[in-house]
Amino acid sequence: MTSSDLTQSQLETQASILRLVFLGVFIGLIILQYYLGKNGKSRTAGLVGPVIYGFLRLISNVGGVSSSATYFLGSLFGSVIWGGFLYVIYNHNKKAYDLKQARQKIQLAKQQESTKQTEENK
Amino acid sequence: MADEVMIKNPTYFGIVCPKCGSDDWRVVRTKGSLEAAALNTVDEYMITPLKARCRACHRAFKVVPVEADESEVLSQPATLVAHRVSRITGIVVPNYILVNGVISDSIANGEEIQIELRTKHVYIQMFDASMTGSATFERFEVQPGETVKRDMRIKARWRSF
Numbered sequence A: 001m002t003s004s005d006l007t008q009s010q011l012e013t014q015a016s017i018l019r020l021v022f023l024g025v026f027i028g029l030i031i032l033q034y035y036l037g038k039n040g041k042s043r044t045a046g047l048v049g050p051v052i053y054g055f056l057r058l059i060s061n062v063g064g065v066s067s068s069a070t071y072f073l074g075s076l077f078g079s080v081i082w083g084g085f086l087y088v089i090y091n092h093n094k095k096a097y098d099l100k101q102a103r104q105k106i107q108l109a110k111q112q113e114s115t116k117q118t119e120e121n122k
Numbered sequence B: 001m002a003d004e005v006m007i008k009n010p011t012y013f014g015i016v017c018p019k020c021g022s023d024d025w026r027v028v029r030t031k032g033s034l035e036a037a038a039l040n041t042v043d044e045y046m047i048t049p050l051k052a053r054c055r056a057c058h059r060a061f062k063v064v065p066v067e068a069d070e071s072e073v074l075s076q077p078a079t080l081v082a083h084r085v086s087r088i089t090g091i092v093v094p095n096y097i098l099v100n101g102v103i104s105d106s107i108a109n110g111e112e113i114q115i116e117l118r119t120k121h122v123y124i125q126m127f128d129a130s131m132t133g134s135a136t137f138e139r140f141e142v143q144p145g146e147t148v149k150r151d152m153r154i155k156a157r158w159r160s161f
């Protein structure tokens, strides 16, 4: 079925359904990001990213009009924002990992010291 | 770090609001405490001044843990079993537990960790990964050798003021 086979009203219905689907997906993503990255920085990034990405996709790719430049820019911008968001998650986890390592070292030193002391007491 | 101070048994016990003298205050910002936590040695903790706010008069002030008195230090360390309640909120990021003004450990979603307590009066608070959003907060007393269990929950924002 090509677009010429469709009447104007059918096209309009199709476009509005697509628009709704897109909107649903992006609102879902925003909510998901809000809850996954529950902290200052990533929450802001998580909110701004999908909103702009979704808006650009919405105006470029739905309703029969397709502008590859806008689409490309939208995708690029979206990827950058999403990449930044993932980086923030990675960074938070790395910090926690480093702290755990430091604590393990302390624990080990403590154990060694106590065994040394018990040996000396003998 | 400008104020590098190491103390053996940090405590917030006895610190009161400079304006009204109330001891009902909370830490609201823990900037720098994570970096300090990584510098702890076997028996000493690196402490940092943190921003606190009085719940009675809303005055904000800097709070630094002090060395605990002999009567305040437990003869035998107690144990805190901290359990972070499993939730979708912040599932991919670690949280941190502040004990007596020092970041003790990170805690993952649903994880249970053990923390050694050396003082009688204990101040615990959980913070999210950005170290600004405050969550479960409590002051309590422990006996020597006691094991206490606490469920920690993350909250959206600190909004008690």
Ligand SMILES: [Zn+2]
Pocket (backbone or CB within 6 Å): B017, B018, B019, B020, B021, B022, B054, B055, B056, B057, B058, B059
């Ligand atoms: Zn006050």
